[in-house]
Amino acid sequence: MSQKKIHEDQKYIDGLVQNNPFIIQAIYSQFVPKVVNYIKQNSGDAERAQDIVQEVIITIYNQAKEKGLQLTCPFDAYFFLLCKRKWLNELKKTSKKEVTINETVLSNTDDVEELVLETSLFEQQHKLFSEMFEKLGQACKELLKTTFKIKSMEEVAESLGVTYAYVRKKKSLCIGKLTEMIQASPLYNNLKS
Amino acid sequence: MQEADYILFETYLSGALDAKAQGEFEARLESDEVFKNAFETYKQATAFLENTYGNEAETEAFKKNLNAISEKHFTREIKTTKRIKPWHYSIAAAVVLLFGFFIAQQFSTPSYDDFASYDTISLSVRSQQPELISKAETAFNEKDFKAANGYFKQLLETNPDNLEFQLYQAVSMVELDFFYEADALFGKLLGTPSVYKNKAAWYLALSKLKQEDYRACVEVLKTIPEDAEDYKQAQKLLKKLD
Numbered sequence: 001m002s003q004k005k006i007h008e009d010q011k012y013i014d015g016l017v018q019n020n021p022f023i024i025q026a027i028y029s030q031f032v033p034k035v036v037n038y039i040k041q042n043s044g045d046a047e048r049a050q051d052i053v054q055e056v057i058i059t060i061y062n063q064a065k066e067k068g069l070q071l072t073c074p075f076d077a078y079f080f081l082l083c084k085r086k087w088l089n090e091l092k093k094t095s096k097k098e099v100t101i102n103e104t105v106l107s108n109t110d111d112v113e114e115l116v117l118e119t120s121l122f123e124q125q126h127k128l129f130s131e132m133f134e135k136l137g138q139a140c141k142e143l144l145k146t147t148f149k150i151k152s153m154e155e156v157a158e159s160l161g162v163t164y165a166y167v168r169k170k171k172s173l174c175i176g177k178l179t180e181m182i183q184a185s186p187l188y189n190n191l192k193s
Numbered sequence: 194m195q196e197a198d199y200i201l202f203e204t205y206l207s208g209a210l211d212a213k214a215q216g217e218f219e220a221r222l223e224s225d226e227v228f229k230n231a232f233e234t235y236k237q238a239t240a241f242l243e244n245t246y247g248n249e250a251e252t253e254a255f256k257k258n259l260n261a262i263s264e265k266h267f268t269r270e271i272k273t274t275k276r277i278k279p280w281h282y283s284i285a286a287a288v289v290l291l292f293g294f295f296i297a298q299q300f301s302t303p304s305y306d307d308f309a310s311y312d313t314i315s316l317s318v319r320s321q322q323p324e325l326i327s328k329a330e331t332a333f334n335e336k337d338f339k340a341a342n343g344y345f346k347q348l349l350e351t352n353p354d355n356l357e358f359q360l361y362q363a364v365s366m367v368e369l370d371f372f373y374e375a376d377a378l379f380g381k382l383l384g385t386p387s388v389y390k391n392k393a394a395w396y397l398a399l400s401k402l403k404q405e406d407y408r409a410c411v412e413v414l415k416t417i418p419e420d421a422e423d424y425k426q427a428q429k430l431l432k433k434l435d
Binding site: 126 | 194196198199200202203204230231234235237238239240241242243244245246247248249251252254255256258259260262263266267380383384394397411412413415416
């Protein structure tokens with residue numbers, strides 16, 4: 001990881017992690033109107049903008065929680081570009097007719113591009129992990145859900161009526177199985193490169 | 194990878210390997226690319242599971258909060274962007290002219306004193322330091338905020354996590370114009386799932402009002418949910434500021 005300076009707007013990321021309603025509200029008041037405008041000018045409406053914004057915020061939240069996301073550029077540029085890319089992808093997927101894109105001229109620095117790319121990769125990875133998890137056997141799914149929910153392995157063993165050693169071994173084998181499925185997915189290798 | 198490798202990954206991540214085994218493990222990571230890749234993916238999968246299932250309740254609380262704020266924001270967005278027909282502008286202009294005088298009067302900026310009325314408090318924790326608690330309570334109720342602030346500070350030294358003390362200390366600090374410290378305390382309370390969360394939001398809005406930071410005040414007011422005790426007051430203030 002590079003040693004870049006963390007931007008002062010990191011407060012928005014931290015606020016999301018802390019579930020601080022004041023910060024969430026500030027994001028909506030300060031940064032969302034621009035996104036809504038963009039989506040409306042490009043074949044969308046307020047309702048679809050609402051979904052795009054919400055999905056992007058949840059991804060940022062997940063990335064911050066899982067990977068300790070550190071903002072190295074202004075939140076405004078980062079957030080806008082994430083929403084914009086998501087919307088354009090959505091348009092590509094759903095629209096059969098030609099779409100005209102009213103491009104707003106925005107010069108994004110390398111920092112913004114890099115961070116947006118990182119977040120998009122994280123989002124795809126997260127989606128892949130969820131899909132692979134769903135494909136695990138029922139027993140593994142149950143065991144993993146329980147071991148991560150109840151932090152103490154002893155308690156998990158007791159709740160499942162098995163021994164501690166069994167739970168420990170089974171947990172590693174189930175994550176191992178998940179690891180193999182993820183590694184076997186062509187998408188995962190694309191995401192890594 | 195063998196089953197034994199995955200068991201080894203788990204033992205390594207839980208920190209249960211002894212120094213020698215740990216050294217060997219790390220040396221293998223350096224030299225064996227396949228082993229290293231599998232371990233990296235295993236670690237990522239663990240982080241994913243930890244966030245998805247370990248923090249499920251937190252994530253749900255976050256989504257709920259986000260959804261509520263989003264709904265509120267977009268309901269207004271849709272309402273305000275409804276098409277206005279051109280002749281409506283002239284009607285609106287006439288109305289504004291006609292009632293200009295009255296409207297101007299309505300727009301006088303609200304002040305902190307119009308809204309800040311703190312009820313008499315009765316602190317609930319009585320098991321420890323009953324004397325100090327009673328002093329804090331009396332000082333606060335008699336509006337001696339300087340003394341109240343001192344007492345709450347002392348109480349928080351021994352009960353740093355008591356949210357009730359934090360709330361009333363923050364209020365006392367607003368009264369004393371120690372805004373920076375007060376707002377930080379309110380911010381902390383807003384992040385808790387406690388019963389003081391909505392109160393903290395309302396008092397934070399009042400603090401912003403006193404600082405004449407109207408934009409921040411409006412933003413805080415918008416976060417106060419309908420079931421909050423101060424919702425009506427918040428809406429009234431919001432109307433005056435909007």
